[in-house]
Structure formats: structure tokens, C-alpha cells
Amino acid sequence: MDAIVEAALKKWPNVPHCYGWLALDARGDWYMRDERIQRSGPFPRVKGSRVEHDKLLAFIGRNYASDERGAWFFQNGPQRVYVELESTPWVWRLQPGGGVRSHTGREAKVESAWLDEAGHLYLQADLGLGLVHTADMALAAEAVEAGRWTPQDCIAAKLPALFGYRLRPALAH
Known part of the structure; x- marks a missing residue:
């Protein structure tokens, strides 16, 4: 995990988790799913916007992990952004x-x-x-x-x- 993320977690330990906004498809592509996309249908039927920015992809990759329940997330600073999976983590x-x-x-x-x-x-x-x-x-x-x-x-x-x-x-x- 990035040092800046660990520092943010210490500074803001009680930020609510985020659900439904990030997804991983069966080809290893990340998708952002804003409220409009989420209302349009479930993942993977409605995917959302494919993340293509190299630095953002690298940041997500370095801060991708799972919790004790087996739910996968991207630690975005102090906020845990849970990932919907099409197939596997x-x-x-x-x-x-x-x-x-x-x-x-x-x-x-x-x-x-x-x-x-x-x-x-x-x-x-x-x-x-x-x-x-x-x-x-x-x-x-x-x-x-x-x-x-x-x-x-x-x-x-x-x-x-x-x-x-x-x-x-x-x-x-």
C-alpha cells in the first residue's frame, strides 16, 4: 500500500466505505460506475466507463486488497472503494x-x-x-x-x- 494512503488512513480513520462505484471485468479492465450507470443496470451487463489513465491504473493496482470477508477493494486514501467482480479477484x-x-x-x-x-x-x-x-x-x-x-x-x-x-x-x- 502506498505510504500516502497509509498516512490518510491514520489521519481520517472513519471515512465511510464506498460500494458500487468500481468494477473489474473478466479481462482485467477496471470500470467506474457513477450513479447514472448504477441505475442503468447491474455489472457486468452495464459496465460503465473503462479506466484508461496509466497512473490511476497503477495506483489502483498498488492499493488493491481484500478484507476478512473476502470482499476486494481499492484503498483510495482513507476511503475503501469496494470492487464488483465479474468473475474472480x-x-x-x-x-x-x-x-x-x-x-x-x-x-x-x-x-x-x-x-x-x-x-x-x-x-x-x-x-x-x-x-x-x-x-x-x-x-x-x-x-x-x-x-x-x-x-x-x-x-x-x-x-x-x-x-x-x-x-x-x-x-x-
Whole structure:
């Protein structure tokens, strides 16, 4: 977490949490969801405005974490902005040679692989569960064929309970 964020938390410890304003889709893109967008429909049916500013994306990535309930958030200064997830808290980008990085740029160590009923590949890593980005499925197939990963069958709807994360944090409150 950024030092400036930690300082803001100490200075203003009781700022209310924010729900519904930030979302992460299955391709690792962040979306801002203002009140008008939230009234237009639920995420991911209505996504909102894609965050494209490089410095903002980096700031969100450095300050992205989960709470004790498995709800993911972006710590924006003293305010915790909870994230609605389309699929999983992480979206994995595979690197030639076998490396795995999150949508936020963090390196991850794969612990297990999971394949759902629609053919989506998930990796459980030291950071948590994530969906393999669709553009990286050829690299994923190479890893499976080489025996580095042996996917276990799963049902996508059961993954949040199995791996302890929440798709809709506001429902937890």
C-alpha cells in the first residue's frame, strides 16, 4: 500500500466505505460506475466507463486488497472503494517461458489449475484465484500439455464460496 494512503488512513480513520462505484471485468479492465450507470443496470451487463489513465491504473493496482470477508477493494486514501467482480479477484496474464502476472502487474506463483463447465481456465496462486485472460489461452494450453498444470473440474458459480471471495461486496453489508 502506498505510504500516502497509509498516512490518510491514520489521519481520517472513519471515512465511510464506498460500494458500487468500481468494477473489474473478466479481462482485467477496471470500470467506474457513477450513479447514472448504477441505475442503468447491474455489472457486468452495464459496465460503465473503462479506466484508461496509466497512473490511476497503477495506483489502483498498488492499493488493491481484500478484507476478512473476502470482499476486494481499492484503498483510495482513507476511503475503501469496494470492487464488483465479474468473475474472480485476479485476471492472469501468462508470460512466454511460464511466468504469471496479475492484471495489476504482480507476479504470482501457481498452486493449482481449475477448468469450468464453459472451458474457462482458473489458476489458484499465492495471491488468490484468478481467471486466465482469453488472449493467453495458447500459452495456458502449452503449460497443460507440458504437465506444469493439471486442471481440476469446477463449476464457475461455486468458485466464490470455494475460494472465499465475494463478487458483490455490497451484499455482504
